[in-house]
Amino acid sequence: MRIIIIAIFILFYSSLHSTEIFREKINLLQDSLISLSNKENLEEKKQRLNLSNIIEEIYDYKKMIKMIIGKTNWDDLENQEKIELASTFKDFIVFNYVNRFANSNNLTFEFIGTKEVGENYKIAMTHLLIKGEKVKINYLFYKIEDKWKIFDVLLEGAISEIATKKAEYSNFIRENGANMLSKSLKEKMLLK
Numbered sequence: 054m055r056i057i058i059i060a061i062f063i064l065f066y067s068s069l070h071s072t073e074i075f076r077e078k079i080n081l082l083q084d085s086l087i088s089l090s091n092k093e094n095l096e097e098k099k100q101r102l103n104l105s106n107i108i109e110e111i112y113d114y115k116k117m118i119k120m121i122i123g124k125t126n127w128d129d130l131e132n133q134e135k136i137e138l139a140s141t142f143k144d145f146i147v148f149n150y151v152n153r154f155a156n157s158n159n160l161t162f163e164f165i166g167t168k169e170v171g172e173n174y175k176i177a178m179t180h181l182l183i184k185g186e187k188v189k190i191n192y193l194f195y196k197i198e199d200k201w202k203i204f205d206v207l208l209e210g211a212i213s214e215i216a217t218k219k220a221e222y223s224n225f226i227r228e229n230g231a232n233m234l235s236k237s238l239k240e241k242m243l244l245k
Contacts, residue, residue, distance in 0.1 A: 074201060075167045075177040078111045079192060083162040083179070086154045105147045113195070113202035118142040120204070121218045126231035134232050141235040148242045157183055175201070178210075 085104045108114065118139055119127045130138065154160060165178040173196040181188040193205040206214040225237060 072167050075175065075192075075194065076164050078194075078201065078203075079162075079164055079177050079179055081107055082111060086150060087160050087162070101147055101151060104150060105143065108143055108146050111203055112143070112146065113197065113204045114143045114146060115139040116195075116202075116204045117215060120215050121222060122226055122231045122234065123219075126226060130231055134235070138231070138235045141238050145238045145242060159184065176207075 085100075085107050088100060088103075115135075121142075122138075127135065161182045163180040163182060165180060168176045168178065170176055170193075175194045177192040177194060179190050179192070181190050188208070189210045191207040191210050192203045193207065194201045195204055204215075208214070222234060226234060229237070
């Protein structure tokens, strides 16, 4: 009986500790997004750098862009092109966050919890509360080298950022090649 109680305690503690890891990562990202909406906070350049460092730490943006353009297109790129595209995509993630949240007032997030969806995959569930509306945002994590990284974001719990970008970029890649995507993303960032 004592062994069963100890086993239950270990499982409960392990699950609780695991949830805290995800809560900390999500809070780090969301606190940075809230600071974007606080105009009295850091100047924009510092905010972008801070957010870029956070994206570097908690996102696997390289895996994301590889999934978006597809394995074949990724494999066809030279190593330097892969590095350039991944770096530009990280900048594009930051750019999109800044555009979405820089002018938002009364922005808050609520961490709901985590759910295991496979041995090395978990979903961190949150709500974005903005202007009295609640938007469900789920972050898909996977474990790589003993670290948990975000590799997709699901809006309203179902709309995949990867699937959306894949559909958005597929015609461009077919017509221009994956090696031109980095240039296109840089141009989009310059236009706004």
